[in-house]
Amino acid sequence: MTNACSRFIKSKNVSVVGIPINAGQPREGVEKGPAKLIEFGLLNQLEEMGWTTEHKDNEKLVASLKPSDDPDVLNLKQPKWVSAVTQSISEQVRQSAMDGKFVLTLGGDHSLGLASVSGIFAAYPDACLIWVDAHSDINTPASSPSGNIHGCPIAFLTGIAEDHPDFRWVKPCLDAQRLVYIGLRDVDVGEKKIIKDHNIKAFSMHHVDKWGIGKVLDMALNHVNPDRNRPIHLSFDVDALDPSVAPSTGTPVRGGLTFREGHYICEALAESGLLVSADIVEVNPDLEDENAAFQTIQVGCSLARCCLGEALL
Structure with missing residues (x-):
């Protein structure tokens, strides 16, 4: 069963945007995630749900933008490629x-949040952001232990990051109080x-254990969207899920969301009628074995x- 469109998305048209980038972190393979999701039949699945799909794989674009020389700048690795x-x-x-x-962005590593959040907030300036992840991705260039940009997008989007010559195009579009x-x-x-x-609202797995996912999501929405009138962008890193659920990802951390907890978030946000866009990121089919990749x-x-309305009943 599928739910109706949101109050912001008036017709069932979805733009599926591939961002096959691996430059924000050191492991190769994550750039293959978008193509694998499409190969698995995602577009057909959405069409069977009544959505009209358009798809941009962006593989040639991403390859064409790779610079011949991309040295570290202010601690960040491959900044020119990620930025471009x-x-x-x-x-x-x-x-x-x-x-x-509806914009469905497929990754690729989570540095792509710079693209999806910037684009969505340019169209919906009053939007809010729900970031589902094992990691907070809010390191600044100076605070990042690794220099991997997939750990930094929120710092740039909120304006918390110090000035970086390669990311001056990123407008601080995200009020920290509209992030959870x-x-x-x-x-x-x-x-x-x-x-x-x-004072950023953050629910760790401790809070999910303590209150359950239903209450956590209600509390999250009460903070960023108290009147339930703002568009929502969901950025979902599959490493938020426990590695037993989504093993083929670059930075797995034990003790994550169950299969149902992860799906509940997407189902409930779709049901709210406020979800306008979503990222599904950090699927890396080259990690683990073939069965683990298939599962992820x-x-x-x-x-x-589920983000586009699939429900259990």
Whole structure:
């Protein structure tokens, strides 16, 4: 069974935007995630649910934007490539959102949040962001222990990051009070300080254990969307799920969301009528064995379907 469109998405048109990027972290293979989700039949699955789909794989675009030389700048690795890709694709996302389409972004590593969030918030300036992840991805260039940009997008989007020459195009579009985390369990010391200093609402797995996913999601929405009138962008990193559920991902952390908890988030947000866009990121089919990769791809597809209204009854 599928639910009706949201109050913001008036017709059942979905723009599926692939961002096959691996430059935000060190493991190859994550760039194959979008193509594998499509190969598994995601577009057909959405069409069977009554959605009209358009698909941009962006594989040639991402390859064409790779610079010949991309040295570390202010601690960040491959900043020119990440910046060029995310800036270019943010405009695709913005245009699709402005056209009234649901935007489903497939990754790729989570640095792509620079593209999806920038694009969605350009179209919906009053939107809020629900970031489902084992990690908070709010390191600044200076605080990042690794320099991997997939751990930094929120810092740029909120304007918390210090000035970086390659990311001056990123407009601080995200008010920290319109951001909420769900599923955190591997947060760097510097990130904990940033979250506390900026009073950012964050629900770790401790809170999910304590209150249950239903109450956590209600509390999250009460914080970022108290009147239930703001568009919602969901950014879902599959490493938010326990590795027993989604094993083929680059930075798995034990003790994550169950299959049902992850799907409940997507189902309930779709049911709210406020969800306008979603990212499904960090599926890496090259990690683990073939069965684990298949399982993770399958989960990525089912999360996407739930975002677009698939329900159990």
